[in-house]
Amino acid sequence: MNLLLDGLLVLALLWSAWRALASPDLARAVVLFIVFGLLMALAWARLNAPDIALAEAAIGAGLTGALLLDALGRLQPGTGAPAPESPAQPPANRAGRRWTGSVALVAGLLAAALAYALFQLPAPTVRLPEQVAANMAASGVDHPVTAVLLNFRGYDTLLEVAVLLIALIGLLTLGPAAGRPAAPGPANPLLKALARLLVPLMILSAGYLLWAGAHRPGGAFQAGALLAAAAVLLHLAQLLPAWASPGRLLRLGLAGGFLIFLGVAAALLAEGALLTYPPAQAGGLILLIEAGLTVSLGLILAGLFLLFAGAEERP
């Protein structure tokens, strides 16, 4: 039964990926991309990786999908269904087709080589999960994924947060898009009511995810993604205006989580090395870092959507 389910999942993944790439209609391609993201989240869940499943659903499918839909809205005049003469259809010339063909050939060969190589993988020599399990008591948290992300490999996470911050700064550099912002239409009253109802619940859930991260799937990234989704929902319901250039307070909010993380990392140098948590204080310090990151990551992810969103119209 499980094998059948997994087989169907694999087929659906391949099909949605292929259709998303091959569809000449961009709107359909975006929807298929979101479907692909959700199926991928299911696949992660089947692989017993609920943390990745949560992140994939929230960021891979949710936020990226919303960004793609938003970009689509700017590319095409009017809203709703794409116009048939829209630039969505790529010119079907021979060079383009040959290019697609060669890319497909290379990708296919690579996939075949990968599949072949994966069936002859040896058993890993180094058994990291055992080392993680052996050191859990000293990590300050009970959930192995959180222990790896914030303690054992916390330095990677510090730099990853810098990556997210720099993505937003890059967006600030590009400035507002040259597209024409449409006049704001009347907000959908139903959406408004829904947002008023849902957003407090979403913020509450974000708080829960942050807290739960210490002992079960959850944590700052998922909580931040939820906060960002709440902000996007508020914006769609026209309860939250788009951002222009961020002011001092907003900049503090965007960089604050990173600065707390950086400060803790530097202060812990006194313990012997970067990010060396004393086991007794590890839990509290990790919670402090994660709380800061939740707010900042929420703002950064929301900023990718809200920054320079202008007075655009949403259906």
Place this chain on the structure above:
Amino acid sequence: MNGLLDPLPWLILLPLAWASLAFLLGPGRGGRLALAGLAGQLALALWLARRLIEGGPVSHAVGGWGAPLGIDLYADGLSAVMLLLTQAVALPLAFYARAYFAQGAGQFWPLAGFLLAAMNALFLAADLFNLYVTLELLGLAAVGLVALGGGAEPSRAALRYLVVSLAASGAYLLGVALIYGSYGTVAIAPLTPLIAAQAPLAVGLAAGLMLLGLVAKSALFPFHFWLPPAHGGAPAPVSALLSALVVKAAFYLILRLWLGPFAPLTADWGWLPALAGAGAILWGSWQALRTPRLKQLVAWSTVAQLGYLFLIFPLFGLKEPALQAGTLQAVAHGLAKAAMFAAAGILLKATGRDAVDGLAGVAGRLPLTLFAFGLAGVTLMGLPPSAGFLAKWLLIDAALEQGLWPLVAIVLAGGLLAAAYVFRVLRQAFLLAPEAQQFHPVPRRLEWAAFGLAAASVLLGLRGVELMALLGIGVAP
């Protein structure tokens, strides 16, 4: 041991701190902060070099766990040389940038700070996944800097750069995943003997994917197509940072992997990067001779000069001379190219347009800048006593010793071509200015920064012995 007195983590923390504080201060602010931070970083890099000379390679176990559970930082002679180069190029460029962006630097300082933090973290990393994170930070900061030029053309160049950079990172990450799947660790030190003992097909694929991604990031011919628009279209301080340093980071990593964990797999393949390098030298120089725009000329010259770095790969039969030639070329080109882009930026500001044939008359107006351009050119051509001469000399010597005379021919031809495109600029500059030509005044500080970098690239040739002694620390024969 007290971690507060270890230069390794501070080389990463310091730029991260001033970059994020500059972001807090707001657009255009943070230049002074950056100067202070960079001065501190240069001192840290010198301190690290001293430590290496006294006691050999050093490492730092982040989190106190130690690899493979935790992440280690590691510095040997090669890392120290690259770190010194990075801070030594960045500090004068920061002086330059402060004068250059008189009308507002936008997000230059935060982006530059994160870029330098990523470079330093990359040179200190000893973990394949940690290296991926530093590559991501480096790539995104570099793309943001390219977009700083504003307008449609730099934005297009930045997006193209972004796509190449992300595809390359993706290939690298896929390789890391395959390696983790094969051995269960991504720390380089334990991986090296494991790969030497047994390398299944997945590891060969991983090595290919990771090296291919890095080659695309280092803009080696024929993956150079993104470089001239990105480096040629960005503001001059950005072009200088990117051309002098960022492409070298990918090269450094290729060198590390090639000689380190992947050595058992790559031994017979050295001719491949060398072939591409030869192509880069010829094609890049040819394009530099043809382009009508000054900054494009300098950018194409980067494509050509990067080619030399890859000529060393078939010469690793004698590891140390080849490594010395490659590293010295990276250092010499780093200083010279920073100087050349800085000088080109001044000439652009003064003449008001980016054209080689608009330079007539600058010899009389901006002699110091032109002198800087010429000195940098001396290094690129490989004339004595410059560091470029020493690099090419070592390369030719190593090639002759191993009987690879085609490499010698390529190096000599490349030097002649470099002379041709440098003199193309100098010849124009010495022509009389047309009556209608107007020159805008430029701050002297800009000229001195360019001159300082150019002089360093030439004079470094006299300090080659010390540099080679530092480089030799921790290199297995």
